[in-house]
Amino acid sequence: MPVIIDTEENTVIARLSGEIDHHTAKELRTDIDLAIDRLKPATLILDFDGVTFMDSSGIGLVMGRYKMLKPWGGSIIIENTGNQIKKVMRLAGLDRLAVIK
């Protein structure tokens, strides 16, 4: 399983793992979007702890979810990013759309 979804009231937590590229992002976003559609959460937490690699497909993944949450003012929190992943996120200016911890 590349993603484990936990839900708490008003919050969807997606624990991502493995490599995020154009190939794997499709499957990840399908699973996350099911939970978002169902719960319309105020907060989406993306936990990158188990992610060993990410290219700009991961940026597309975060930006796409940001657009999904926007209609009801939901926000995104990104947790546990390693060095290489942080570098790609910084390059994309993702800190303007999400809280990066």
Added chain:
Amino acid sequence: MNILNEVKMSFPCKSRNEALARTAVTAFSAQLDPSVNEIGEIKTAVSEAVTNCIVHAYRGRTGNIELVMRILDNNVLYIKVRDRGCGIPDIKQAMEPLYTSAPEEERAGLGFAVMESFMDKVTVRSKEGSGTSVTMTRKILSDKADT
């Protein structure tokens, strides 16, 4: 520049092969003893170049991607990713950060920006109707202070 070592690979433009290309470049560049940070950045650049071929050059059609990896003098890693796809009509526009011609696929428009920031030099040659080649070099420093 002398070519001290060279490997050429060709594979079909299946998204599964993005991981294969990263693994190949990791294995090949190991002989230059890169740091964890260096190899992470090189892998990311290669992943972007190969993804561009799949998403943009071939757009769901079949075709092959050619990956050429070389070791040059002075610890320089050379990588060429070539396709025979549709070509890029406006290279300058394609390389602009956040420009994408495939927003419906959730592409962020950052492929070339990542390649340019993670590699020392990126050269793009393209001809509409006959394909694109992306050449990248990166000097591997022996300083392991960043690991």
